[in-house]
Amino acid sequence: MSKGRALVTGGAGFIGSHTADELLRADYEVRVLDKLAPPVHRSANEWPDWLSKDVERIFGDVRNRDDWHKALQGVDVVFHLAAFQDLLPNFSQFFHVNSVGTALLYEVIVAEKLPVRKVVVASTQFVYGEGRYQCAKDGEVFPDGRDPQRLAKSLWEPVCPKCDGVIRPLPLLETHANPKNQYSIAKYSQELMAIALGRNYSIPSVALRYSIVQGPHQSFRNAYSGVLRIFTLQMMNGRAPSVFEDGKQLRDYVNVSDVARANLLALEHDEANYEVFNVGGGQGYTVLEFAQIVAEALNKEFNPSVAGEYRVGDTRHSVSDISKLQQLGWQPTKTPRDSVRDYTEWIRQQELDKDYAAEALATLRKTGALRKASGMEPESALDLSVVIPAYNEQERLRKHVSGIVAYLSGKDLRFEIVVVNDGSNDDTAGVTRELAKIYPMVRLVDLQPNRGKGGAVKAGMLDARGCYVLFTDADQSTPIGEVDKLLAKLEHDGYDMAIGSRSVPGAEVEEPQVWYRTLAGKLFGVGTRLLCVRGFHDTQCGFKAMKREVAQKVFPQVTSTTAIFDIEILVVAAREGYQVAEVPVKWVHDPDTRIPYNLRRALRIWGELFRIRRAHRVGWSLKVRK
Numbered sequence: 001m002s003k004g005r006a007l008v009t010g011g012a013g014f015i016g017s018h019t020a021d022e023l024l025r026a027d028y029e030v031r032v033l034d035k036l037a038p039p040v041h042r043s044a045n046e047w048p049d050w051l052s053k054d055v056e057r058i059f060g061d062v063r064n065r066d067d068w069h070k071a072l073q074g075v076d077v078v079f080h081l082a083a084f085q086d087l088l089p090n091f092s093q094f095f096h097v098n099s100v101g102t103a104l105l106y107e108v109i110v111a112e113k114l115p116v117r118k119v120v121v122a123s124t125q126f127v128y129g130e131g132r133y134q135c136a137k138d139g140e141v142f143p144d145g146r147d148p149q150r151l152a153k154s155l156w157e158p159v160c161p162k163c164d165g166v167i168r169p170l171p172l173l174e175t176h177a178n179p180k181n182q183y184s185i186a187k188y189s190q191e192l193m194a195i196a197l198g199r200n201y202s203i204p205s206v207a208l209r210y211s212i213v214q215g216p217h218q219s220f221r222n223a224y225s226g227v228l229r230i231f232t233l234q235m236m237n238g239r240a241p242s243v244f245e246d247g248k249q250l251r252d253y254v255n256v257s258d259v260a261r262a263n264l265l266a267l268e269h270d271e272a273n274y275e276v277f278n279v280g281g282g283q284g285y286t287v288l289e290f291a292q293i294v295a296e297a298l299n300k301e302f303n304p305s306v307a308g309e310y311r312v313g314d315t316r317h318s319v320s321d322i323s324k325l326q327q328l329g330w331q332p333t334k335t336p337r338d339s340v341r342d343y344t345e346w347i348r349q350q351e352l353d354k355d356y357a358a359e360a361l362a363t364l365r366k367t368g369a370l371r372k373a374s375g376m377e378p379e380s381a382l383d384l385s386v387v388i389p390a391y392n393e394q395e396r397l398r399k400h401v402s403g404i405v406a407y408l409s410g411k412d413l414r415f416e417i418v419v420v421n422d423g424s425n426d427d428t429a430g431v432t433r434e435l436a437k438i439y440p441m442v443r444l445v446d447l448q449p450n451r452g453k454g455g456a457v458k459a460g461m462l463d464a465r466g467c468y469v470l471f472t473d474a475d476q477s478t479p480i481g482e483v484d485k486l487l488a489k490l491e492h493d494g495y496d497m498a499i500g501s502r503s504v505p506g507a508e509v510e511e512p513q514v515w516y517r518t519l520a521g522k523l524f525g526v527g528t529r530l531l532c533v534r535g536f537h538d539t540q541c542g543f544k545a546m547k548r549e550v551a552q553k554v555f556p557q558v559t560s561t562t563a564i565f566d567i568e569i570l571v572v573a574a575r576e577g578y579q580v581a582e583v584p585v586k587w588v589h590d591p592d593t594r595i596p597y598n599l600r601r602a603l604r605i606w607g608e609l610f611r612i613r614r615a616h617r618v619g620w621s622l623k624v625r626k
Helices: 014-025 065-072 091-111 148-152 182-200 227-236 256-268 287-298 336-347 356-367 394-409 428-438 452-463 480-491 515-531 548-557 565-576 599-615
Strands: 005-009 029-034 056-059 077-080 118-124 133-135 139-141 167-169 205-210 212-214 253-255 275-279 309-311 370-372 384-390 415-422 442-447 468-472 497-501 508-510 543-547 580-584 586-588
Touching: 005 014, 005 065, 014 029, 014 077, 014 256, 029 065, 056 065, 065 091, 077 091, 077 256, 091 118, 091 182, 118 182, 118 256, 182 205, 182 275, 205 256, 212 256, 212 336, 227 287, 227 336, 227 356, 253 256, 253 336, 256 275, 287 336, 356 370, 384 394, 384 452, 384 480, 394 415, 394 428, 394 480, 415 428, 415 452, 428 442, 442 452, 452 468, 452 548, 452 565, 468 480, 468 548, 480 497, 480 543, 480 580, 497 565, 543 548, 548 565
Parallel strands: 005 029, 005 077, 029 056, 077 118, 118 205, 205 275, 212 253, 384 415, 384 468, 415 442, 497 580, 508 586
Antiparallel strands: 133 139, 133 167, 309 370, 468 543, 497 543
């Protein structure tokens, strides 16, 4: 027995056709109203073959009152999905189609006293604008879009609107909206009309804010359809996927079949009346992570093109909180990998008569919707790289990385934090990936198997991109604020390298090590000065900075993988004639040290000193320029 007749506007399109199928399975009669407008559709004279034969078809335009009159006759419920979607600067069309079309829907229902039981209106996650963030100083904040001047300089991350500090993205809640481009403004107007006019005239209405919807039937012809279409077409043609910005922006993706189920749920639950719901995947992925998923599905080598282009009016991070809809019993059932697999299977069956991806990108560039930022060369773009060697450091990273980010962000520096996972047995790599989603300046170098601290630092220093490079321990025994002293030596005093010291006047040592470690350290210092390099009071403080070109010269010559690799750094610096400053720093002993101390280890350390001496053919102890 039929549950009634449902009208689906845009019913021949992507979400509309899947919604029509879901309604048919749920015993509704289905009518679709569609203009079959290019470029979404191939031709205005041809209904797509994926549209069920059980669907009644009306060719019409939601901007036309007569078409609404015809389509609404005998209808019990309406899914208003028809919309103009693109990124081109033809601003008026967004409002003619999306806003006026929605107003006409309610106008005809009211004027003709039609017995429509419910209206479900499609909205978008992009009505949030830049969305919801957390500032360590000011709490929850809502940035008013990103500054175009910052974007032009490749400064992708929004800043706190109150203090200009670092902020981290929070899940988007239905209680907020701040649309910032022509498409999202028009879609938000649809929401407002649906809820207000629906309530005023007793027409139960629901607005659904879709995240990035993916799956079969997604148009490959227009510029709007997004990363799945672009990445798939590019890789199928043997080209690298074009990743906008730096690829670290967060998005959540939802499968179209899950969206169709959400549409039906909103229809059949009275609790949804006059409410707005997020419909998303429930998990954020960086664009680079998503591109990797596409490459795996197509069995292609992952080699993305990250050229520093950005879309005007785009948001940095958008991940929706879906708990409100979950309370009605809905859950996403498919992952982005499912969506990519379904889409690639479908698109291989389509007639691709030209390079739609290249055409779409060319159109966006020509109209100014896609722009190129300056300063994307990594070697010149970053002021500082902070390298953190990490072996089983998941807890310390959780504890300290946010503080490092906060401090450096307040110094007007462009920086990165390179965490080198040294074959850890815990979840150091996973924690770093999660931190990178919160703080895009964090990135992971994943070493397998374990290479030792010297090997980890070497890998990070050679991978660093900043003009200056610092390595520091995960326990932050020397606080990150001490970097200012080292950078002053490099930037203003002309030194090539600056090393932190706990043993020169001005150093502050809190909670000293136990006596036997202190004594061993002094004896080791004597041995270092006699056998390898002299002129320093403390060679082992894990807080050293240098110019990038110095790191690129020194570290290829470093062979020690042990904790005394610092000695070899100074030996090489002496051989190369670099000027090194020893700088007093603050230091707090961490009792939970990862480095054990016993007689066997002591003998190995002394053996390593002699090996370094032989490897670099040190005659008498070398003197470093200071």
